[in-house]
Amino acid sequence: MEILNQPYVDPEFESLVERINDPRVCIDNDTCSHCTVVKVDSANRHGILLEMVQVLTDLDLVISKSYICSDGVWLMDVFHVRDQLGKKITDETLTLCIQQELCDTRRRGGIQKDLQTCLKRNHASMEHTALEITGRDRPGLMSDISAALYELECHIIPAVAWTHNGRMACLIQLEDGVEGGPITVPKRLAQVQEKLESVTEAHHENVDEKTVRLTGLATDRIHTERWLHQLMYTDRDYKSCRGCTGNCRHQNECNNTHVTVGTCREKGYSVVNVRSRDRNKLLFDTVCAFTDMQYVIFHAAVSLNDSMANHEYFIRRQDGCSLVSESESRKLTQCLITAIKRRVSLGSRVDISSENNMGLLWKVTRVFREKDLSISRMELGTHGEKASGCFYVTDASGNDADSGTVESVKQQIGGSVLAVHKSSWSSSTSEVEDRRCTFSLGNLLWSLLSI
CATH class of the missing domain: 3.30.70.260 (ACT domain)
Structure with missing residues (x-):
């Protein structure tokens, strides 16, 4: 097991960074001809990637491509999104909602009632x-x-x-x-x-x-x-999970889900590659799996090739360690395949x-x-x-x-x-x-x- 020396960061300093540097969300409809580009620059904290992906999926947006970079105290994430009809996001009310929801919770407010209802439909209510x-x-x-x-x-x-x-x-x-x-x-x-x-x-x-x-x-x-x-x-439910795990001879021609786990020793990361048929909320489901297993995603690239999605994640355990155990890698592979198949x-x-x-x-x-x-x-x-x-x-x-x-x-x-x-x-x-x-x-x- 590779253990990296992690510098101590005072929690008050982390919140100070976030208070001084407000999150910036840019909605760009000019760079790409077929999708809207959502760029987020923000102070980094545990779980923020899942929250951002969750907001976009709750608004019924399809994430076709993404670049994640959150090594250190700052993150720079890019999402290429479209609506359910495959069109750009041009409604000003919706773009404002995306900007407000992706920013710090203390800055949220002023969202129209219909959008608030849409965002809350997948959340439990305190009234029940x-x-x-x-x-x-x-x-x-x-x-x-x-x-x-x-x-x-x-x-x-x-x-x-x-x-x-x-x-x-x-x-x-x-x-x-x-x-x-x-x-x-x-x-x-x-x-x-x-x-x-x-x-x-x-x-x-x-x-x-x-x-x-x-x-x-x-x-x-x-x-x-x-x-x-x-x-x-x-x-x-991941026990006895069946699926291709990278041993398929013709992986590029296979429509099943493939997961491979490797290492990047220079940076101390474990590298996880996921290849699966594309579908709604695929990124949300995979990020949930990493979060449930206490892994932190530092870098990621998500792309789409025809109907197949390719995800590459650079991760470490939450305690700063990389994966070296065969049994740990096998469990991660099972859990990722299972998270994709559940839906x-x-x-x-x-x-x-x-x-x-x-x-x-x-x-x-x-x-x-x-x-x-x-x-x-x-x-x-x-x-x-x-x-x-x-x-x-x-x-x-x-x-x-x-x-x-x-x-x-x-x-x-x-x-x-x-x-x-x-x-x-x-x-x-x-x-x-x-x-x-x-x-x-x-x-x-x-x-x-x-x-």
Whole structure:
């Protein structure tokens, strides 16, 4: 293990540097003909790269290229971004929002209400009770969870669930279905937790695992997708991860994910190269993986070649050490591949829109269960009196449901179904997420605001 001597930097000095040198954000539409260039110069601190990438992805911007340089107390990062239609960012309100959000939090303010809503849609609200569930996935699990909450008269506000490698992570925000507002009575919270632990068969898991946890009031500004990454990493869904790890003879012609780990001894960095099919939020997912494993990204280059994304990261552990252990490199490789695959959703996608009624999630998931369909991923959000969401469903074998079954589901759910899309993945392109048909609560929100 290579240990580098790190100079001591007083925390007060770090904050002084940031106070004296305000962050500078430049939005450039002239340099590049097909995208907007966002340049950020700022005092460096741990986690700031993830925050910047998170802001850009929350605004539904696609990052096609990026250059990261944050060695020392200062960073200079460049992002090439486009909207979901592949166009430059020309809306002045949106560019102002990008500038303000990428600057120091104490300088934020004056952002229009619609943009504030867009930025907050992926964050837990302090007005609700937060519920997190992790554990083994099985058919009908989400139906059982939502049925139990309906029976306990809990109103599900937003809910997000991911499944991967036989594991499941779910985040649900709750209101008291009778009195309204968050559930704060300890006895009631204990009742909800006990019921859900019974439903998820927590007593069959490792006794040291706590698969159901109610956190009282959700902490504001916690990002739900970031939270899901942390839950699934803690649940070790990366074990037995399968994927190309750089040993493929024709790596440049392979559409699978490749991760290689090397060293840069001159500078004391570990060099990580990631090659994957490009998709939305790919950079966000990989940076989350590095952050969860306590690695610091000092330099990075992200580029796109046709449909393939190439990422190169120069990293060290948070304690200043580089990677030299084979087992550590293997775990990092597994976790990066897993973080990329978590968001990939196989099956048919069903988009719904309905009145925001208690029991809506239970009614929808019950229909899927009755048709022997399993949910591989779901996202349900609310906007006042309306609720909307998307569900990716597969048959018992993990394949797309046949057209007859899907049509039957559509008729049984009723007029709340907006659209049903067949999976846009095949065995050779299972990691591609088609941007043209990707459901996004942000996209739906923008369409409602524009009416």
